[in-house]
Amino acid sequence: MYREAIESLYQWKKNKYRKPLVIEGARQVGKTWLMKEFGKEAYQDTVYINFDSNSRMAALFAEDLNTDRLILGLELYAGRKIEPSNTLLIFDEIQEVPKALASLKYFCENAPQYHIICAGSLLGIALHGGTSFPVGKVDFLKLYPLSFKEFLMAEGSGRFAELLSSHDFSMITAFKQTFIDALKYYYFVGGMPEAVLHFSENKDFSEVRRVQQLILTAYEQDFSKHAPNEIVPKIRMIWNSIPSQLAKENKKFVYGLVREGGRAKDYETAIMWLSDCGLIHKVSRVTKPGLPLKAYEDLKAFKLFMLDVGLLGCMTGLGQRTLLDGNELFAEFKGALTEQYVMQQLAAIPNLNIYYYTNDRGSCEIDFLVDNGETVVPLEVKAEVNLRAKSLKTYREKFLPELALRVSMADYRAEERLLNLPLFAVGEMEGVIRENRKHKGKEA
Secondary structure (H helix, E strand, O other), X not given: OOOOHHHHHHHHHHOOOOOOEEEEOOOOOOHXXXXXXXXXXXXXXXXXXXXXXXXXXXXXXXXXXXXXXXXXXXXXXXXXXXXXXXXEEEEEOHHHOHHHHHHHHHHHHHOOOOEEEEEOOOHHHHHOOOOOOOOOOOEEEEOOOOOHHHHHHHXXXXXXXXXXXXXXXXXXXXXXXXXXXXXXXXXXXXXXXXXXXXXXXXOOHHHHHHHHHHHHHHHHHHHHHHOOHHHHHHHHHHHHHHHHHHHOOOOOOOHHHHOOXXXXXXXXXXXXXXXXXXXXXXXXXXXXXXXXXXXXXXEEEEEEEEOOHHHHHHHOOOOHHHHHOOOHHHHHHHHHHHHHHHHHHHHXXXXXXXXXXXXXXXXXEEEEEEEOOOOEEEEEEOOOOOOOOHHHHHHHHHHOOXXXXXXXXXXXXXXXXXXXXXXXXXXXXXXXXXXXXXXXXXXX
């Protein structure tokens, strides 16, 4: 199973200013597999340490954090010599031993020759829980479920993934039915590695749902096991309300749908906990499309998305036939699933800040505004071929963006400062925008 994040790991290895690397991401998105696979590919040896229920490691790091002493202890534990440039040190579930997290500062400052990668499924919680963290002494990488392109590669359609990367839209259009069929499968399977693996091996949809249900159960158990007791019921209520929140035409999060009379102050901590775990994406509203978008953020208005489109379908009990045959019962929920899918692809694009826009009257809403540090691009999402986008027209007339994107089931089309991108190609957005800008520069 190929993960694009492995290219970032190779870049990290080559960087002469490399620091210990922390991989963030929800449980079961493939962090451990990625670290071990990278060790296998890029190093002569890998020393893997799992800190979960590891009393020996807890004792080693409980004393002083002298790096020579720690390396000796790790060598004794592993039963072999750790060669700095040839060995990858993997610290998994590092949040279980807070002193191990703190030690990264000393490895960065006093022993930068060691190559260290860390991960933990609840690391985000540890980072906000008062744990001593080596700010500025580590590099970060976020890992998400498989993107649509990674899904194509995993299920044996690597040539089609290459075609998407080529941005040859005349060729892509010729094979669009293959992409559309694969996209329907992705809506059902999603990008959780274990679900994708089962699908790629036997195309058994009921087995995929069983795997997804087990993942959702594990998340529910994490709520009880790791969250403060007083907010566990609120976490569950927020989590279970997300499908109905997304099913609304206006997807702005409404506390009253969680519980009648519900207010922000009752649920803020629960939302932050889910976000820190990597289980949800919180997308805030902006009041004006200026750079940087964060300066115009409205903290009171936001949408919540789940981390994976397949898990969203599983939570709602969406059946295989309903989804794959385009059943009419599915029509109303299709917009929610499509927006979730787009959010998931955008999240996997590095260095993209994601928001949404509505005007003060609420008469104009843009599904996503993305800020790559250079420009703000409005992105309108359509679940079908329909290209009528009244809000996008209003927004463009008011703010005159350099470029706007509309993603739908229609074919690729470039108009004056407006690109229509097929839904299955939304992950290529950054590259397509760059090419469009280069093309415009040549014309000028």
